[in-house]
Structures are given as C-alpha cells and as structure tokens.
Amino acid sequence: MEPRLNDTLHAMLTDFGFLKSELILASGIMVLVIVGLFKPRAAVLHLIALAFLLITSIAAYVNVGYEPRLLFGGIVRSGGSFSDFFKLLFASGGALTVAMTWRGEQQRRLSEYYALLLAVILGANFLVMSENLLVLFLSLELVSISSYVLTGFSFEKKSSEGSLKYFLFGSVASAVMLYGFTIMYGLFGTLNYPDFQLPSVDSSQLYFIAAVLSLAGFLYKIAAAPLHPWAPDVYQAAPMPIVAFFSVVPKLAGVGILLKFSQLTRLPITDLKLMLAGVAILTLTVGNFAALWQKNVKRLMAYSSIGQSGFLLVGIVSGSTQSAEFLLFYSTVYLILTFLIFFYVQKFEMAGATTIADYAGIGRTYAFAGVMMLIGFIALTGLPPTAGFTGKLFLFSALWESYTTSDEGILLALLIFGLLNTVVSLFYYLRIPYFTFIQKGETTPAQNNLTFENLLCLILVLAVLVLFFSPGLLMGWINKTNFAF
C-alpha cells in the first residue's frame, strides 16, 4: 500500500527537527540578507554572523553522540558523531573566519559576504550528512558556487581572474563527477550509496571507472594533485579570511565526504584504495616540493595546504574506524593551526608584508607574534611538543597497521613518502620564521603585544600544546561518542 501523503508530510516535518544546525544556518543567511538591506554598521553584521555560527556550533556539539537516524527516506543521516563532529569544526572555522574578517580590511558588502559564508557552511554540513549521490552533488555545488563568488570579493581585476579560474576548473570537475554518478546509477539502480551492491554480472571494471570519475570532484575540492592547480591562484586572489576559510572548511568537507563514501560503499574496491594512496603520494610530493620555490606567502600557504591534503588523505587510505577517528583529531589540529598562521599572515599583510622577503626583521617589531607563528609552523611540520606531531603519529600508526594487515607495497611507499615529505616541509615552513628572526630588516620600535590577535592566537597555541601533552582530552571524546558515519 502506498503511504498516504499525510503520513509522508508528517514524517518529513519530524525529520526537520533533526536538522537544527542547518535550519539555524539557513535562517542566518536570510537574516543577514534582510538586515543588509537597512545598511547597518559593520559591527552589527559581524555580530549577527558570529552569533549564528556560535549557536550552530553549540547545536552541533549538543548533537554529538545522538543515535544515527536516516532522514527523508534515507538521503541524509543525522546523528552519528562523525558528521556532527565535522559540523562542529565547520562552524568553529566559520566563527574564526568572522573574527579574522573583523580584524581585516574586507568591509564591503558584508551582508552578502557573510550570507555566502554561511551558505558554504550549510553546504558543507549537508555534504558530510549525505547518503545519496544527488544530495551529495547538490551540497557540493552549494559549497562550490558560493566559494566562486567569495573568491572575487576583493573586487579587483586579480580577484575576478582567480574567481573565474576557480569557476572554470570547478565546473569541469563537477561535470566529470556527475558523469561518474550517472554510471553508478545505471549500475546499481539506486543513488543511496550505502546500498550499492554489485550486480551478479561482473561489472567491477565499469564501477572502477565510475568511481575514478566521481573522485575527480572530491579531489578537486580538497585540492589534491593532479586537480590542485587552481589553489595557488585562488589563494592569491581571495581576501585573507576567505583564504583561511577555504583551506579549512571546504577542504575538510571534501575529506569528510571522501572518507564517508569510501567507508560506506561496502564493495571490494581495493583498487580504489590503492589509487587514493597513489594520489596521496603525488599530492604530498607536488605540494611540498612546489612550496619550496614560492616567494609569496599566500602562494606558499596554498602549496602547504595542498601538502596537508596529502596527510589528510593518509587517514582515508588507512580505511579503518580507528584511522577515521585519528583523521578527526588531525583535522581539528589542522583547523587550529591554519587559523593561527593566517591570523598573523593577515596582520603582517596589513603591515605591508606580502612576500617572504618582506618578513625580514619583522620578529623584532612583533616578537610575540613571531614566536606564536614559529610554534604554528613547527606544529604544521609535525614536530613535538605540539599536537601536530601527535596527529601525524596517529595517522602514520594507522597507516602502518593497515599496511601490516593488507601487505600492499604502496602503503609502505606512502608511509615513507609521507615521513620524508615532513622533512621537505620543514624546509619551507622554517623559511618564514627564518626571515622574521634571523634576517635583518628595518627595525621599528617594538609594538604593543596586547592585541586581539595575540590573545586569540595564544589560546590556539595553548590548545595545540595541551593536545600534545594530553591527547586524551580530544581523542577520548571522539572515542566516547559512539562513533558512526
């Protein structure tokens, strides 16, 4: 018997109750657009955006550990600590972006700017919740299209160029991905990817092609090689808070859905895992080696974030529940570190330093900032005593474990490449502290240390140190909240 329309509507209404974070974000977007019509002062918009993001993160936090529940006939899933943890990360990333915008130069068209920012987060939320290829595609497009516009928000020739490049590259990637999805639909007769079952006829090769095509979209989003060339141009063109935001939220959303997709499709796809390992090796190598030759700080950070995608991919390749939890740990650390660095990159850019050479002697003027940045870079490299080390130790332990159980040579290669790449990354990460402290530049009198940046970044640095000395604070929590995708 067909379910009555009334029942269906009723079920949908109850399901909406499980989308608190998303409803808050959606209403935030509307409030921002409407308030923007009255031309309010910038502070009002900052506050509104911040308030909505904080409420969202609280809603996500409260939600962590709820029983998983499929909504709307199984196309999205709420609950299950995995997606809620990511939502918490997205909202925190958004809140930090607001703080950065408040301290930065970007003050034009703030209402649209924040509305788009919230739209990206909304898309990211749905992305990690999706259990259906169509929802996956729609939320990925929501993230992408809002991102294209945000890239151009400096309203200069250069930023329009970056925005267009991003758009062209992005639409091709989306198209390729959509093509892959259509093949999958034809193959399995359903769009809900946890239900995929190979038909009796041997079609694993066709599935492999479809999966490779679909991967293009994910890899593009996280800026993994060979789909990374957009990143440096976009990073250079976009306003600084947006650069920081791009290297965290859409990237982690991409990582999240890739992880979820690879874990939930219970198909014999070792080929795919091996291919991801190859992509990880390539990404690590391309990102880290290209970063060695950069002179512009923003471009350097772009390649650094490509390299970091490689490390995040390590967590996906290992493919155990444990590695997924480690990936969440590393993602958190990565978020903290990225904002730590970008807060200061923005501050120094406003002081007139855009290339690495401009940083010469800046450590004398801003001693405190220089030290904080140094700790940030040390942590990004993955040296103790920072949580960056703990995160990498966890990820590589999981990879090692995965290697010893599966005995695939490429996993060992990934392990070795990954670890050797940390050495390479040290070389360019240390260049900025090297210029700030060791090179002599013009000396200006020391600045007041008691600024908003320094206080906030002190908290971030302390978090990174505390998470090294007792990783249980975060790992224990991730572990406790009955982890499910």
Next chain:
Amino acid sequence: MQQYLISFLIFIPLVAAFAGIAIPSSFKRAFRILSIGVSILQLILICLSFGDYNPEAGLQFIEKHPWITLDLGTWGTLKAEYFVALDGLSFPLVLLSVFILLIATISSWTIDHNVKGYFLLLLLLNAAIIGTFTALDFLIFYLFFEFMLLPMFFLIAIWGGARREYASIKFFLYTLVGSIFILIVMIALYLSVHEQGMNEGIVHSFNLLNMTDANHFIPESILHPGNPWSLGIWNAREWAFLLLFIGFAIKLPMVPFHTWLPDAHVEAPTPVSVILAAVLLKIGGYGLARIAIPIFPEAALHFSMFVGIMGVVSIIYGALNAMASTDLKRLIAYSSVSHMGFVLLGLASVTQEGIAGALYQMFGHGLISAMLFILVGVLYDRTHDRTISNYSGLATRMKTYTAFVLIAFFASMGLPGFAGFIAEILVFLGAFKAPTANGVLHESLAVLATGGLVLGAAYYLWTLQRMFFGPFNVKGGIDEASLTDVDLRERLMLIPLALLTFFFGVYPQPVLNLIDGFAKQLHELVMTAGTALTIIP
C-alpha cells in the same frame, strides 16, 4: 629529594627559561647570572647524588608516572609514561653534560647581541639534553631528541658566522632525516610491543625496557622475531636496526653522513660548538647503546661487521680530512668524526672491553673536544681568523695558551696519561678480542684503526709545528697586538677541563666503575638474546 633528582635536572632549566621571559631584555647581566646559576645548581645536585648512586645496581633514581593513556577501542590502549632513570650508560653522560653546559655558559659570557634570546635558548637546550639522556620511554626520548634541534638551529642561525644560514639549515635537515628514520621504527615498535600482565586488552607501550625483551612482542606483529616478513635480503628487525643505526649515525656523525658537522662547527659560535661536539654527538652513540643494539640484538650481531667497517672508515677518513683542513676549527671538527669512529668500532666488537671503551670514549672525547673548541674560540676572539697558514710561532707570544693547546692536542691524539688513551686502548682490546671471542669482527679492522692513531698524531703535530713553533709571523692582516695570552675567564674554563682530562687518564676507575656494569649487561644481552634469536637468512 633524591628521588626527584632527574626531574629537578630537567625542569630547573625549563622553569628558569620561562621565568626568564618575564625579565626585560635590557638586563643583560641577569640572563648570564640566571643561566650560570642553573648550571651550578645542576652540578651541585648531581655531585651530591654521586654518593647515593650504586654502580652495581642498574637503574636508579627511577621516576615513573603515567602520562598518556588512550583507549583506542579495537586497537587496544596506547600508553606512554614519564619514565626516567639513570644507569651506567646515562650517568656519566649526564655528569658530562651538566659540566660541559656550565663551561659553555661561562664561555658565552662574551655574547653581546640579543642576550636574552641566547640564554633562554641555551636553557631550553639544557633541559632537552638531560631529558634525552635519561628517558626510558621512547616517546619521551623522541620528544626531547626533536626538541633539541630547535634551540640548536637558532643558536647557530642567529649567533653564527658568515655562512650560518646554510650551516644551520643543513644541520636541521640532516638530523631531521635521521629522526624520521627513528620515528618509523618507533611507530613499528610500539605497535609490536605490548605490556604483559595487564587486566584486559592489549596495552601498547613505549617502554624501552619492554622492547628489549622478546617476550613482550606480540606474535604475528611486524617486529616479532618470528615474523617472516622481509624486504629484499633483510627481515623487518634487520631493517629496523638499520634505520635506527642510520638515524643515530647521522647524529654521531659517521662517514658518509658527517658532512653537516664541519659546516655546523665552523659557523657556530664557540659555546655552541662546545656543546655540539662534547654533548650532542654523544647522543648518537647513546642511542645506539640504549635503543638500537639492545632492542635488536640479533640484528646488531648480524651487522656488527658492517658497523665496525663504517667505524674504521670514519676513523681513517675523518683523520685524512682533518689533515687536509686549512681552517683550525674544521680540523678539530673532522678529528671529532675520527674519534667517534672509535665509538662505532667499540660497540661493534660486542665485547665488554669494547663497549666500555666506546662509552669511555664518549665521556673522554666530551672533555677533550670541549677544550679544543674553547681553545679555537680563544684565538678567534682575538684575531677573527682561524686559517692555520696565517699563523706561525705563536708559542713566543702566547705561552700559556700554547701550553693548553699542547695538552689538548696530546690528549686528543690518545697519548698515555689522558682520558682518550684509556678509551682507545679499551676499544682496541675489544676489537682485537672480538674475532676470537665472538667471531664478529675481522682482525684487520683493529689493525687499520690503529692507522687512525698515527694519522691523528700526524695532523696534530703538523699543526703544532705550523702554528706554534718556528719564528713568529702572522699574515692576512692580523693585528699582532691582539695576540694576548689567555685571561682569567678563559683559564677558569680551561684549567678544570685540562685537570679532568688528565685525572681521568691516570685514574679512570670512578667512571669505569659506572660504565662497566652497563657494558657487561649489554654484552651479555647481545650474546645471549642475539644468538638465541636465529636470523632468517
């Protein structure tokens, strides 16, 4: 108080460093006094506890506290502890480090630019060094081992000579490559080792003592002795030993991984060179004796011939390079490479004498190389020129200085009556005995190594002849008036070093007593455990 000795040694400099941040940078004197006060306090603490240390008893002053305990579900529990202790291996080295750090602090008195940063970094380095030598938990060891790099990097890069950028980055990258190798083995080890006797589930621990016991390895795990996994011609345990060996050999340094050392030494300021040569190089030998050999005894036996050959190559190649050096500091840096070769040869012999000799060489070389680098610093402070050919007949102008140089050079040559002699004679005894006792080394290695002694005598005597004897003459725009003899502060550093070098050359027993127990234990461990575990060919 005694039971917290090690924590005091580690945390006093750390606390002082953090307290120092609050002092305004204009109070230059305050930082010197703070730094020297910390060193004197550490020296007093360790000297007071010397009486309580029982050389017969193995690990002492043990501190063991839980640090990280993570329940990782299906993976078992990850457990790291704050586990530090002293034994016959670490006690002499901690003693040496504390003493050398005091000397280096005195030597830093002349640093006049960015004093605050310098002394705070020195204090951080101090804490990291003591921590590395006392840690018995792999994670803590690794933490301190890595943490040492950063202060060292900045000390060379900010206060160094003309090519400091190149030298400091090279130092950092070489050591980091080594520590990545160590990290790979650390990950494999902690996944392979479990703690026995725990209630339920597997507890993966970083405890270094557990790792030396084959019973603690999880069956089927990658580093379990019975695991048939192999890559190329070596099995997992042999690879692990090789990775650890390379990691520590870079630090030692061993030819061909030594090229960072001359650059770092030449560019580093005098006190940093002193610490680098006298203490940091010892971490390579320490790591081999503490981690690589006891954990993989059968691989250590298997590769002892190779290690011995590399030792002899280092001895000869380092000495030849020293002979060809035109810069006095570079000469001494290469002589360090040569002397560290004896450490490798002694450890490779796996005899009690050889191991004791290797450890004594680390101790003795610490004293002698500190003295050598301070002497180079004395000359460089006066003339800013270290080119050997620019000097001649210095003995006529700087009499006391020449006397100290004679002592240091003769001690470094391994002349009887100095600490270096005892060490080298023990290493030779071990190396000559090994072919018959253990069958691990070839007779020719010891014979070839003696060649190193001859070369050592040659480059030192030649340098003496060129720089100090003959008619007085300086070239290269050196101001003759600047060549004054050693002053009081320099004597304060040189006299204790000279006396100790002499004392430990005539009466080595106090240190040998400490070392001997450990050497015996390591020898027995490798001979029993190493031969019990058969090597899959």
